[in-house]
Amino acid sequence: MKRLKLSDLKVEDRLTLTFEGVFNQQEVLESELEPFLQSLEEYAGEWMPDVVEGKRRRKYSRAAIWKSLEEERDENSTSIGLYRTTWPALSMTLQFWFPPHSSELSILLEVQPLSFFAEEERCRKFVNMVRAWASHYPVTYADANSLAEDQLSGAPWFGRDMQTSIRDGFDKIYEVCWLNVFGPKLVETVGRERMLSTPAHRVEALPNGSILVVTWPTAAGFGSDEARQAQARAHVHLRPDLDFDTVLRTLRERSATLAPVEPRFHPDVAPLLLRAVDRFSIGERQRKIAELNVWRPPEPEEWLPADAALPPDVEDPERARKHYGYLAEHLVALLHTEVPSVFKATPESLTDADFYFWSQDFPKTRLREAIDEHAVPAVGAYLGEVLVRNLGGRWLPREKLEEAQVLVGHRVWLPFVRAHRYMRSRQSLLDYSLTQLYREAERHRS
Numbered sequence: 188m189k190r191l192k193l194s195d196l197k198v199e200d201r202l203t204l205t206f207e208g209v210f211n212q213q214e215v216l217e218s219e220l221e222p223f224l225q226s227l228e229e230y231a232g233e234w235m236p237d238v239v240e241g242k243r244r245r246k247y248s249r250a251a252i253w254k255s256l257e258e259e260r261d262e263n264s265t266s267i268g269l270y271r272t273t274w275p276a277l278s279m280t281l282q283f284w285f286p287p288h289s290s291e292l293s294i295l296l297e298v299q300p301l302s303f304f305a306e307e308e309r310c311r312k313f314v315n316m317v318r319a320w321a322s323h324y325p326v327t328y329a330d331a332n333s334l335a336e337d338q339l340s341g342a343p344w345f346g347r348d349m350q351t352s353i354r355d356g357f358d359k360i361y362e363v364c365w366l367n368v369f370g371p372k373l374v375e376t377v378g379r380e381r382m383l384s385t386p387a388h389r390v391e392a393l394p395n396g397s398i399l400v401v402t403w404p405t406a407a408g409f410g411s412d413e414a415r416q417a418q419a420r421a422h423v424h425l426r427p428d429l430d431f432d433t434v435l436r437t438l439r440e441r442s443a444t445l446a447p448v449e450p451r452f453h454p455d456v457a458p459l460l461l462r463a464v465d466r467f468s469i470g471e472r473q474r475k476i477a478e479l480n481v482w483r484p485p486e487p488e489e490w491l492p493a494d495a496a497l498p499p500d501v502e503d504p505e506r507a508r509k510h511y512g513y514l515a516e517h518l519v520a521l522l523h524t525e526v527p528s529v530f531k532a533t534p535e536s537l538t539d540a541d542f543y544f545w546s547q548d549f550p551k552t553r554l555r556e557a558i559d560e561h562a563v564p565a566v567g568a569y570l571g572e573v574l575v576r577n578l579g580g581r582w583l584p585r586e587k588l589e590e591a592q593v594l595v596g597h598r599v600w601l602p603f604v605r606a607h608r609y610m611r612s613r614q615s616l617l618d619y620s621l622t623q624l625y626r627e628a629e630r631h632r633s
Contacts, residue, residue, distance in 0.1 A: 188246065190238045190270040193278050193299055198465045198472065200445075201276075201299035202406050204317065204331040204366075205343070208324025210283065212290040217253055222323040223281075223292075224249065230316035232309065234277050234298050236269035256283070263288060275303045292324050301333055304406035313406070314366060314389065318399055321368040325395045328357035328373060331366035333409055338470030339441045363422040365406050371396035377425050386420045410442040448476040453483050455626040456617070462542045463617070484618050487627045489601040489608075496592055496599040499584050507584030511591065514568035521565065532573050534629075537621040540569075545616045558610050564588055566610065567603030570621050574600060577625075578632045596632040600624065 193201070210219050228235065237247045241255030247269070255267040266282035276299045284291040304310050313331070321329060332342075344352040345361035359376060360369075374382055374396060382398050383390060389401040402421050403414040419435040452460040460479050467475045491497075501507045515532075518540070522529045526543050528536040543549075550558060567588065574580040574593045583592040583599060589607065592599035602624075609619040 188238060188244055188272060190240070190244070190272055191274070191276040193276055193297060196276055196299060198469065199299055200301040200333050200335045200469050201297050202301050202304050202313075202331060203334050203337060204294065204296040204329070206292075206294040206296070206317070206320060206324075206326065206329040206368075208292045208294075208320065208326045208329070210290050210292045210324055212286060216256065216283065220252075223294075223320060224252070226316045226319035230312040230319075232312060234271065234275050234303065236277055236279060237272055238268075238270040240268040240270060275299060294320070296331075297334070301407050305408065307404045310405050314399070314401055317366060317368065318391065318393065321397055321399065322393045322395060325370065326368055326397060327370040329368040330364040331406065332364035333406065335445050335469035336364070336409060336441065338468045339444060360422070360425050363400070363402060363418055363425065365402055365409050367400045367402075368393070369398050369400065374398050382425065385424050387417065410445055412439070412442070415439055415442060444470065444474055446473060448473045448480070450476050451480045453623075455623045456484060456620055458538050459541050459545075459617070459620060459622050462538075463545060466546055484620065484623050487605070487619075487624045489605040489624065490598045490628075491592070491601075493594060493597045493599055496583055496594065497585060497590055500586050501584045504582075504584050507591075508582045511568045511571055511582060511584075514564050515572045517561065517565035518569040521562075529569075532569070532576050534573065534577060534622070534625050537570070537573055537625055540566075541616060541620045541622050544610075545613060548613045550610050550612050550616070559607075563606045563610050564603065566621070567591075567606035570605060570624065571600075571602035573621075573625060574602065574628055578628060580628075595628050598628070598631050600628055 235247075239245045239247050239251040239255050242258045243255075245251035245255065252267065256265045259265045259267060262285075264282060264284045266280060269277065269279040269281065271277040278297045280293070280295045282293040284293070298304070304313065317329065317331065337343075340362050342362060343357075357373070360373065369377070369382060379398075382400070383392060385400050387400050387402050388404050389399065391399045393399060400421065402418045403409060408414050409418070415435060415438040419431055419438055422434050423429045423431045450457070450461060450464070464472055464475050464479065499507075519529050522540060522543060526536070526539045528539045530536075549562070553562070571580070571582065571591070571593045574595055575582060578595045580593040580595040580600075583594055585591045588603045589601070591603055592601055605619060605621070605624050609615060609621065
């Protein structure tokens with residue numbers, strides 16, 4: 188039974204719910220969890236979990252939940268994951284904290300893609316589910332929102348340092364999300380009548396003194412200008428100290444930041460950049476695509492005309508070539524677990540290596556001495572071997588590694604010089620990628 192993992196899916200925005208409530212520790216856990224499960228099963232519909240995961244993975248059932256919670260329980264807490272095997276993807280963590288800690292129920296829910304919640308009826312059911320949870324498990328504050336929106340807003344710290352955020356929590360209204368449940372303390376701070384008169388799509392008082400506020404009919408529509416105006420009106424109503432035009436301008440800037448940008452990357456490095464942008468947060472991704480659309484790597488300079496090639500100056504050229512192969516094997520040994528394609532020594536394996544080194548910020552996270560002594564020679568030799576195997580190149584050995592050349596067509600290439608420039612910084616891994624040099628050599632092989 189293989190579950191969908193958000194980390195394995197195409198990068199898209201998702202709906203997130205953060206919910207931290209209080210449960211009755213005097214009740215048996217099974218009975219105390221009944222309202223949660225009943226509402227989940229009634230309202231989830233197409234995104235209903237079908238996998239329960241604790242110490243082992245089980246098909247969803249009430250019995251599987253009880254068993255998993257029991258297996259995971261220690262003196263202080265117990266937690267399980269709820270997932271799906273089919274689209275839409277779900278990642279849901281359910282955690283209970285027990286005395287001597289406060290008796291808390293923590294729910295972190297993510298459903299991908301956010302576009303799944305473009306239908307008003309689905310969103311209505313989702314709101315009804317959260318309403319039922321918040322009515323039974325009192326909260327200080329709970330919210331559901333676009334992940335990208337959360338990232339741009341600075342949630343959950345909202346400009347505070349981590350220690351302050353942990354200490355104070357959501358002690359005032361820093362942000363108004365698509366769905367909000369304000370606990371009694373926040374209601375008292377704002378004023379119950381003021382909060383109940385919030386201009387929003389849905390405002391409802393809950394039996395325990397909390398108030399539910401939903402700004403717009405659909406979660407996926409949060410970025411439209413009409414939704415932004417509604418969000419701004421709600422926010423300044425709850426925070427009269429804020430200026431409507433300023434709040435609305437900030438929200439519109441977020442929407443502009445999230446507007447889709449078509450990738451138009453330099454063709455030599457497009458496969459690398461398409462993977463790299465997926466490593467940025469959803470909130471940053473479109474802006475980064477726009478930046479990389481105008482960025483162009485420097486033209487490779489690590490070459491000479493064939494008639495200017497340095498002649499071999501080693502006593503045994505064949506032995507030198509074997510040494511280059513030996514150095515290349517060092518890179519295979521380094522990367523083979525994370526980059527299995529490195530065994531093949533193909534153009535694609537160069538791109539895979541580029542992405543690995545960039546994603547790991549390799550030049551910054553390893554000792555400079557080790558990089559210069561081991562990584563640079565291994566990378567240079569591997570690049571040279573790929574030129575030899577795939578473009579019909581031929582090594583022209585030299586005593587000094589940085590002078591070693593690979594003859595391809597009417598040019599000789601200096602792979603060790605390229606490797607030295609490549610391993611200077613994270614940005615240099617893009618500026619002097621192995622992928623780009625290979626593509627340039629490929630164009631000039633005849």
